Amino acid sequence: MNSTSLPTEPPNNFSIVIVNYKTPEITKICLELLHQHLGGTNVPIWVVDNYSADESTQYLRTLDWINLIERSVPEPEPGHIAHGKALDLVLERIDTDYLFLMHTDTFIFDKNVFPMMLNKCDKNKEVVAIGCVEQINRGTVRTAWRFSSRLLKHHYRRLKTSMGLQSREPKPYREIYLKSFCTLWNCKLVKQHGMHFSMDDRVPGYTLQDRMSELGYVIETLSPRKIFSYLDHIQSGTVAAAGGYGKSHRRTKMYNNILKRLNKVDSKT
Numbered sequence: 001m002n003s004t005s006l007p008t009e010p011p012n013n014f015s016i017v018i019v020n021y022k023t024p025e026i027t028k029i030c031l032e033l034l035h036q037h038l039g040g041t042n043v044p045i046w047v048v049d050n051y052s053a054d055e056s057t058q059y060l061r062t063l064d065w066i067n068l069i070e071r072s073v074p075e076p077e078p079g080h081i082a083h084g085k086a087l088d089l090v091l092e093r094i095d096t097d098y099l100f101l102m103h104t105d106t107f108i109f110d111k112n113v114f115p116m117m118l119n120k121c122d123k124n125k126e127v128v129a130i131g132c133v134e135q136i137n138r139g140t141v142r143t144a145w146r147f148s149s150r151l152l153k154h155h156y157r158r159l160k161t162s163m164g165l166q167s168r169e170p171k172p173y174r175e176i177y178l179k180s181f182c183t184l185w186n187c188k189l190v191k192q193h194g195m196h197f198s199m200d201d202r203v204p205g206y207t208l209q210d211r212m213s214e215l216g217y218v219i220e221t222l223s224p225r226k227i228f229s230y231l232d233h234i235q236s237g238t239v240a241a242a243g244g245y246g247k248s249h250r251r252t253k254m255y256n257n258i259l260k261r262l263n264k265v266d267s268k269t
Contacts, residue, residue: 084198
């Protein structure tokens with residue numbers, strides 16, 4: 001059982017940001033869970049709608065307890081670029097020291113995830129970000145197999161390259177970048193150094209993590225087992241919800257199965 005508890009009136013030192021793009025069902029579940037846990041507190045919840053122009057936008061307009069930014073996108077943008085620009089809009093506006101990044105396919109079931117992560121920053125002022133490098137909890141066996149297979153593939157490709165044989169570029173076998181489905185950033189430090197989330201064409205936060213690490217700040221990682229004891233996350237759920245995969249794709253099936261389970265739970269409460 002998690003021993004850390006969130007006070008009835010938590011200190012106003014963190015905000016939450018969620019970026020919405022055409023995910024009406026999971027956006028509603030995500031926000032309803034947040035309101036259930038944090039309603040009546042002074043935690044600012046920011047939602048940026050990336051020009052969804054659908055029922056999810058209409059739903060967000062009905063919520064008087066969120067800070068809604070409707071972002072107009074005159075020209076098509078790659079999804080990760082649009083997401084990064086949305087995060088930066090909130091970064092500019094908040095005056096809290098910390099910012100929790102969440103996805104619409106992140107479902108918080110234990111509010112103690114917030115103080116748990118905040119307490120790690122309080123204990124070490126050099127910590128600039130806390131999160132998990134994995135998007136799902138694969139368990140010990142699957143994690144070991146995934147690491148081993150990626151390690152072998154990495155060195156096999158390096159060997160082929162060294163022998164002058166044609167090969168794909170070796171990919172890193174170890175995940176090092178925090179995934180933004182639930183990541184805490186020390187915005188005070190980020191702003192102090194004039195940085196932001198979307199700094200180039202990479203995934204938002206990756207270059208920021210590199211730059212802050214180069215300055216000597218600490219990036220703290222949580223194990224999947226730890227963070228997923230507080231929440232659920234649908235891997236690439238936002239892409240699946242927006243129709244980014246085919247109907248038979250495994251991630252679309254995963255999304256539909258989890259959505260059915262969540263709706264069943266919701267109907268019983």
